[in-house]
Amino acid sequence: MAITIKLDDLLHDRRMTLTELADQVEMTLANLSILKTGKARAIRFSTLNAICGALSCQPGDILRFEPGEERAIKQ
Amino acid sequence: MNKLSAALPIARIVLRILIVLNWLGGAAILALLVAMPNEQWIMAAFKLSPSPDADRLIMGLRAVAALGLATIPLNYVVLKRLLAIVETVREGDPFVAANASRLQTIAWSLLALQLFSLVIGAIGKAVSTPAHPVHLDAGFSINGWLAVLLTFLLARVFAEGTLMREDLKGTV
Numbered sequence: 001m002a003i004t005i006k007l008d009d010l011l012h013d014r015r016m017t018l019t020e021l022a023d024q025v026e027m028t029l030a031n032l033s034i035l036k037t038g039k040a041r042a043i044r045f046s047t048l049n050a051i052c053g054a055l056s057c058q059p060g061d062i063l064r065f066e067p068g069e070e071r072a073i074k075q
Numbered sequence: 076m077n078k079l080s081a082a083l084p085i086a087r088i089v090l091r092i093l094i095v096l097n098w099l100g101g102a103a104i105l106a107l108l109v110a111m112p113n114e115q116w117i118m119a120a121f122k123l124s125p126s127p128d129a130d131r132l133i134m135g136l137r138a139v140a141a142l143g144l145a146t147i148p149l150n151y152v153v154l155k156r157l158l159a160i161v162e163t164v165r166e167g168d169p170f171v172a173a174n175a176s177r178l179q180t181i182a183w184s185l186l187a188l189q190l191f192s193l194v195i196g197a198i199g200k201a202v203s204t205p206a207h208p209v210h211l212d213a214g215f216s217i218n219g220w221l222a223v224l225l226t227f228l229l230a231r232v233f234a235e236g237t238l239m240r241e242d243l244k245g246t247v
Contacts, residue, residue, distance in 0.1 A: 032247070039245070042242065
């Protein structure tokens with residue numbers, strides 16, 4: 001997948017743990033972990049909304065399109 | 076909810092009993108087929124006197140018995156797949172690709188059973204005479220064909236539902 005999740009970087013910048021974020025956005029740690037490790041196949045707008053609210057960021061700060069990743073997968 | 080939870084064990088027991096009854100029915104038909112070469116015995120059982128009509132009736136009954144025997148494995152396929160579906164409901168995970176495939180198999184088996192029923196009904200009509208009427212519980216059944224159609228549709232619904240569920244699984 002050419003879409004990568006930059007949740008790790010954001011959490012590091014905000015000095016926040018995944019557990020704290022899970023508490024704030026009222027999601028399970030397991031689901032957030034799936035998102036953080038890039039194993040999720042889709043993300044709901046409501047999830048994106050909650051994370052952006054908790055981390056005071058834009059969706060583009062969390063998601064990034066990296067064409068190189070796509071080529072690597074195709075090869 | 077209680078009624079639903081009670082329905083599962085009942086369905087399991089009923090299906091298991093039906094599987095046994097199906098095999099017993101098959102054994103009975105097989106025994107009948109083995110006994111049928113004895114025309115004297117059949118003539119006596121049906122109070123027939125030697126005539127072309129009597130020969131036709133015996134031939135027809137043999138054909139019906141042979142076709143009836145062929146439906147036993149089909150019944151088994153339907154019952155066994157249904158039992159497997161009930162097991163997945165009991166385990167709490169019925170919306171899986173395997174159940175869509177099972178329903179598809181059940182639908183094809185029901186279709187074959189309806190075709191057998193048509194042939195058996197036609198044979199019954201062909202050999203029936205005013206002197207010796209043959210009444211078989213077979214032939215065209217609107218409910219039977221509706222069940223075939225519904226099962227094919229249900230299999231498709233399960234297949235689509237399973238795909239949607241797979242998509243949802245990876246959604247956060």
